Amino acid sequence: MLTLEQKNQFSDIFNDLTDNLDITQTQYDNAVTSYKAIGDQLSKEGSLLKPYKPKIRPQGSFMLGTMIKPIHGDDDLDIDLICELSGKQSGWTQSDVKSIVGAQLAANETYKEMLKIPEGKRCWTLEYRKNSKIDSEQYHMDILPSIVNEGFYIMLSESKNFSSTEDWKSYALRITDNTLANYNSETNHIQWLKSNPIGYGKWFFMRATLTKEIKMFNESIDPVPNNKRTKLPLQRVVQILKRHRDMMFEGDEAKPISIIITTLAAKAYNHQSDVFEALSEIVSRMDYFIEERENFYGKKIKWISNPVNPDENFADRWETHPEREVNFYKWIVQVKLDIQTIINSRNLGLQWISESMSKPFGNDIVRKVFSDYGQREKLIREAGKQTVAKSGFLGAAGGIKVQNHKFDGSNE
Numbered sequence: 001m002l003t004l005e006q007k008n009q010f011s012d013i014f015n016d017l018t019d020n021l022d023i024t025q026t027q028y029d030n031a032v033t034s035y036k037a038i039g040d041q042l043s044k045e046g047s048l049l050k051p052y053k054p055k056i057r058p059q060g061s062f063m064l065g066t067m068i069k070p071i072h073g074d075d076d077l078d079i080d081l082i083c084e085l086s087g088k089q090s091g092w093t094q095s096d097v098k099s100i101v102g103a104q105l106a107a108n109e110t111y112k113e114m115l116k117i118p119e120g121k122r123c124w125t126l127e128y129r130k131n132s133k134i135d136s137e138q139y140h141m142d143i144l145p146s147i148v149n150e151g152f153y154i155m156l157s158e159s160k161n162f163s164s165t166e167d168w169k170s171y172a173l174r175i176t177d178n179t180l181a182n183y184n185s186e187t188n189h190i191q192w193l194k195s196n197p198i199g200y201g202k203w204f205f206m207r208a209t210l211t212k213e214i215k216m217f218n219e220s221i222d223p224v225p226n227n228k229r230t231k232l233p234l235q236r237v238v239q240i241l242k243r244h245r246d247m248m249f250e251g252d253e254a255k256p257i258s259i260i261i262t263t264l265a266a267k268a269y270n271h272q273s274d275v276f277e278a279l280s281e282i283v284s285r286m287d288y289f290i291e292e293r294e295n296f297y298g299k300k301i302k303w304i305s306n307p308v309n310p311d312e313n314f315a316d317r318w319e320t321h322p323e324r325e326v327n328f329y330k331w332i333v334q335v336k337l338d339i340q341t342i343i344n345s346r347n348l349g350l351q352w353i354s355e356s357m358s359k360p361f362g363n364d365i366v367r368k369v370f371s372d373y374g375q376r377e378k379l380i381r382e383a384g385k386q387t388v389a390k391s392g393f394l395g396a397a398g399g400i401k402v403q404n405h406k407f408d409g410s411n412e
Contacts, residue, residue, distance in 0.1 A: 009135050038081070042054040075138070169199070
């Protein structure tokens with residue numbers, strides 16, 4: 001059983017870990033500036049899209065506040081965006097909409113050089129990095145063309161809490177997908193593929209509830225949002241889990257996907273205000289929310305429901321790519337083991353805790369975390385407030401006052 005002092009220290013350490021996993025303010029600011037400029041390009045005078053008020057909005061981890069730095073500094077950040085159109089010409093198919101978005105991007109010489117060819121299944125990709133070695137330029141943006149439902153922006157302006165799947169449908173979009181049979185023929189956008197990234201975002205922030213979740217949701221989906229460095233515990237836990245996944249499956253395309261990790265973590269979260277308590281409980285419970293259902297042929301398959309569209313199975317590719325299911329369960333076993341190993345090292349000192357975290361989270365980043373933590377502890381000692389709890393863990397209260405000392409072991 002962890003003492004209060006031990007829980008507080010573990011929370012401090014894992015808070016520091018997520019602070020170091022976060023993208024920098026410069027990276028964030030550059031990304032926002034870049035996608036705002038994309039919106040300006042799509043809606044400029046003469047664009048076929050201008051009458052439909054194109055708006056670029058973040059989705060995915062950038063919207064949820066769960067983006068993390070890649071393991072290697074020279075890897076790209078992947079930023080997901082939605083291009084929202086308030087309508088279209090009656091004769092436009094999915095193919096037309098996507099082609100027009102691509103053509104309007106290519107009309108700008110800078111974007112023409114960045115545009116990835118061939119296009120993606122659903123998105124256009126702009127590669128900002130090219131040959132740059134500057135961290136803030138090492139990203140690419142996936143732009144998903146979509147048509148919004150009537151009343152979409154009215155719903156976004158409201159702050160009420162939704163409780164049923166019917167409520168979430170108001171946020172649904174219709175998107176382009178070039179693998180569908182009706183891609184080149186269907187002109188009624190209601191018959192296009194449905195997606196609901198904004199509804200998912202609102203559900204996530206409601207699961208993350210503490211005190212300001214609605215405000216944070218509204219800010220997170222704004223086309224030019226503020227970067228809130230203060231994160232909710234659930235956001236931090238998702239970042240920790242994604243980092244563990246990246247370290248365990250480096251370079252493996254069959255690694256557990258972020259939407260599954262995020263969804264299961266949010267379902268398992270029990271509104272703890274303490275990051276370490278939230279992490280411990282989420283890790284112990286998240287696999288409970290994987291269902292087993294029968295498919296069309298009567299075969300039992302794993303099912304992870306999209307919370308805003310229960311008919312969608314986030315684990316649908318496990319059936320055709322069984323290695324993905326195998327890897328998920330390998331990962332969940334390993335992350336439980338690693339968290340328990342970190343907890344078990346509590347009475348051996350900070351050095352042992354640091355070593356137990358190095359493999360699952362990375363030597364360099366853990367070294368930085370404990371360097372930051374050590375500097376903060378030094379300041380506390382110098383203020384004469386540091387104590388040793390009965391457990392042997394360093395704490396700030398409830399123990400014996402510690403004499404100020406140097407890092408070479410001598411006292412001052």
